Amino acid sequence: MHHRQPQVSGTGRCLRVLVLALIGAAVILWPIRAVRAQVHDDIALSQQVLSSDLFGADARALGMGNTNLALSRDGSALIYNPANLARIKRIELRAGLSHLKLDSKTRLLAGGTEFPESHDITKTKINALSLTVPVPTYRGSLVFGFGVHRLNSFDGVKGWHGRVAYGDTAQADSGRAFETGGLWKWSAAGAMDISPRLSVGLAVHLLTGRDEYRFNGTSDFSIYDPQSNATVTDPFTQTDQSNGIDFAGVSATAGLTYTLSSTLTAGLTVETPQYLTAEESGTAEEAAWWILDTLSSAYVWERQLYDSVFPTASNYTVVRPFTFGFGLAGTFGHLNAAGDLHFTDWSQTDFSYDNADLDPVLQADEAATLRFIQDDLKEALSWHLGAEYLFPEQGLTLRAGYFRDPLPVDSRFIESQRQYVTAGVGFLIDRVMTLDLAYVHGGYELRNDDPGTYFAKYKTRRVFVTFGYRI
Amino acid sequence: MARIHPAAVATVAILFGVVGCYTILQHPITENEGPERTESDVHSQEYYRQNCLDCHADYATYPYGYFYGFYPEYYFENPRWGYYYAYPWWWDHGWYSQDAEAGPDSLGAVGTTKAERRGGMVPPYVDRAPAVSVPSTGVGGYRAPGSEGTPGKGTAGGGSPTVSPAKGGTKTRIVLPADTTGPGDQKDQTSDKSEEKKKATRRGVPPPP
Numbered sequence: 001m002h003h004r005q006p007q008v009s010g011t012g013r014c015l016r017v018l019v020l021a022l023i024g025a026a027v028i029l030w031p032i033r034a035v036r037a038q039v040h041d042d043i044a045l046s047q048q049v050l051s052s053d054l055f056g057a058d059a060r061a062l063g064m065g066n067t068n069l070a071l072s073r074d075g076s077a078l079i080y081n082p083a084n085l086a087r088i089k090r091i092e093l094r095a096g097l098s099h100l101k102l103d104s105k106t107r108l109l110a111g112g113t114e115f116p117e118s119h120d121i122t123k124t125k126i127n128a129l130s131l132t133v134p135v136p137t138y139r140g141s142l143v144f145g146f147g148v149h150r151l152n153s154f155d156g157v158k159g160w161h162g163r164v165a166y167g168d169t170a171q172a173d174s175g176r177a178f179e180t181g182g183l184w185k186w187s188a189a190g191a192m193d194i195s196p197r198l199s200v201g202l203a204v205h206l207l208t209g210r211d212e213y214r215f216n217g218t219s220d221f222s223i224y225d226p227q228s229n230a231t232v233t234d235p236f237t238q239t240d241q242s243n244g245i246d247f248a249g250v251s252a253t254a255g256l257t258y259t260l261s262s263t264l265t266a267g268l269t270v271e272t273p274q275y276l277t278a279e280e281s282g283t284a285e286e287a288a289w290w291i292l293d294t295l296s297s298a299y300v301w302e303r304q305l306y307d308s309v310f311p312t313a314s315n316y317t318v319v320r321p322f323t324f325g326f327g328l329a330g331t332f333g334h335l336n337a338a339g340d341l342h343f344t345d346w347s348q349t350d351f352s353y354d355n356a357d358l359d360p361v362l363q364a365d366e367a368a369t370l371r372f373i374q375d376d377l378k379e380a381l382s383w384h385l386g387a388e389y390l391f392p393e394q395g396l397t398l399r400a401g402y403f404r405d406p407l408p409v410d411s412r413f414i415e416s417q418r419q420y421v422t423a424g425v426g427f428l429i430d431r432v433m434t435l436d437l438a439y440v441h442g443g444y445e446l447r448n449d450d451p452g453t454y455f456a457k458y459k460t461r462r463v464f465v466t467f468g469y470r471i
Numbered sequence: 472m473a474r475i476h477p478a479a480v481a482t483v484a485i486l487f488g489v490v491g492c493y494t495i496l497q498h499p500i501t502e503n504e505g506p507e508r509t510e511s512d513v514h515s516q517e518y519y520r521q522n523c524l525d526c527h528a529d530y531a532t533y534p535y536g537y538f539y540g541f542y543p544e545y546y547f548e549n550p551r552w553g554y555y556y557a558y559p560w561w562w563d564h565g566w567y568s569q570d571a572e573a574g575p576d577s578l579g580a581v582g583t584t585k586a587e588r589r590g591g592m593v594p595p596y597v598d599r600a601p602a603v604s605v606p607s608t609g610v611g612g613y614r615a616p617g618s619e620g621t622p623g624k625g626t627a628g629g630g631s632p633t634v635s636p637a638k639g640g641t642k643t644r645i646v647l648p649a650d651t652t653g654p655g656d657q658k659d660q661t662s663d664k665s666e667e668k669k670k671a672t673r674r675g676v677p678p679p680p
Binding site for chain 1: 549
């Protein structure tokens with residue numbers, strides 16, 4: 001998988017047997033720790049590629065728990081259910097902004113001590129732009145839509161540190177990973193009524209995006225040598241890694257909307273597998289030093305062990321499986337209520353390097369990733385509930401919702417499941433513009449295993465603003 | 472690059488296959504069919520748009536014509552909601568009007584009636600609007616002025632329509648007077664009249680005949 005840590009190689013001249021042993025241990029152990037950290041990265045920071053974390057595309061939907069399969073009546077139908085485009089009667093321009101504040105808190109349990117660390121980031125970005133054009137009809141509806149939505153956000157940060165002592169030896173680790181970027185969905189869609197109560201729609205999507213990843217980590221061993229009355233810290237290892245991944249892909253969404261009665265509407269969607277190709281490139285620099293710290297003298301920096309820059313490059317393909325959605329919405333006077341279900345069997349995800357057969361390292365990495373997918377990725381059924389109450393004379397709408405979006409990984413990695421509460425407000429301004437705002441609060445907590453020695457808790461606060469203008 | 476999944480191809484094929492099942496973009500040419508038909512006998516699309524109620528008396532009723540659906544009551548009570556969410560853009564851009572090419576000032580006009588004056592939901596082929604609000608009766612609904620008592624004289628259908636509620640409170644549709652509707656609409660007509668009598672009684676005005 002991506003964010004590969006460099007293959008550590010190279011040895012240096014040793015001054016003492018003890019130091020040599022420590023160097024060897026560190027060189028061996030560092031990649032192991034790196035790989036472990038990478039598992040966290042794959043789940044926590046890069047999960048958007050593999051998992052179901054839909055960042056959000058529309059303030060109205062998000063204000064109602066991200067429910068929109070049966071209820072959408074605007075350009076967001078491009079993403080949620082293209083059949084609902086058939087409800088749009090006027091030419092619509094729609095644009096949205098998103099603001100993210102992500103707090104990450106990590107805990108490393110080592111030697112009976114807990115090492116907490118926290119970081120946060122904020123990001124404000126454009127996340128939606130669409131144009132919807134209904135075709136004049138005598139009967140029924142025919143609507144075309146075009147748009148781009150920021151489907152997934154890669155924005156994230158986390159850090160960790162810890163130190164554990166075993167008698168006269170101690171080991172310390174620290175690291176920080178920072179990631180930014182997103183996956184965009186360019187959509188072209190059409191929808192029409194095929195009966196008075198039934199609408200169908202189809203959207204084809206082009207996926208593009210970039211993921212920027214930076215990692216910085218340090219590690220050292222220290223040991224007290226009573227014979228020389230010295231504490232030897234060796235080696236001090238530092239890794240700086242920078243990766244960029246360009247994504248491109250295609251998918252399609254088919255939708256149905258059926259008006260069950262004067263108050264109830266049902267929506268059904270099927271999204272085909274997403275074929276994502278990734279081109280990853282970057283560099284990783286790893287350096288290690290011996291550091292001899294005597295109690296009787298100043299620090300002595302013996303020599304540098306190595307300082308190497310490893311270029312990293314790989315191309316791979318991820319195929320995300322089918323996603324099925326079902327939604328039900330009801331209109332009761334001024335109250336709209338909706339519930340949505342989304343199902344994906346993530347264990348059907350496929351992954352392959354372009355030229356794994358030529359590179360044994362990639363071959364092993366591919367096998368490990370496929371094993372991870374098969375063993376640890378699971379089915380996920382997310383459910384969403386939301387409601388809005390309208391004050392028509394004021395042109396005001398108040399919204400609230402909740403959604404539980406389970407992480408599609410084995411439960412032994414999950415300390416607390418992913419869930420969000422949402423609230424929103426909408427305004428109809430004059431008769432040509434809507435302004436919707438939504439606030440989404442929630443998060444989840446991961447651990448490295450059960451019962452876990454490493455925990456990463458993520459809390460997000462997202463604010464969405466969406467404008468709609470109809471002419 | 473990724474392969475195109477067969478399901479996507481199949482879905483596209485199905486979508487193309489259903490085109491024309493229900494949605495109609497162009498009115499079929501039906502006048503004076505036969506070998507003796509001349510070019511002057513053929514009506515334009517604009518003609519059909521302007522005179523739809525001549526042949527389709529129930530065009531404004533659910534589920535036949537364009538104006539159908541289960542629109543909530545507040546779309547009519549507060550026309551800007553209906554205008555924003557349910558009023559087709561071509562209704563106020565002269566799609567039905569002979570003055571469509573008269574310039575920007577004519578936009579929004581059907582004859583001399585601006586779209587907004589017709590209310591948020593009344594289609595341009597239904598004349599003698601605007602719709603007016605009926606005070607809350609539990610089922611809501613709207614009706615065109617003048618449709619109480621004596622049928623009006625609409626330019627398109629020969630009768631003034633009534634926008635009236637259906638059972639359930641959110642389904643609203645336009646119903647034409649009895650003398651313009653076909654047998655298939657008689658049942659709806661009767662129930663709407665009955666409903667109108669109830670509403671009129673509650674409003675303290677004489678019920679329609």
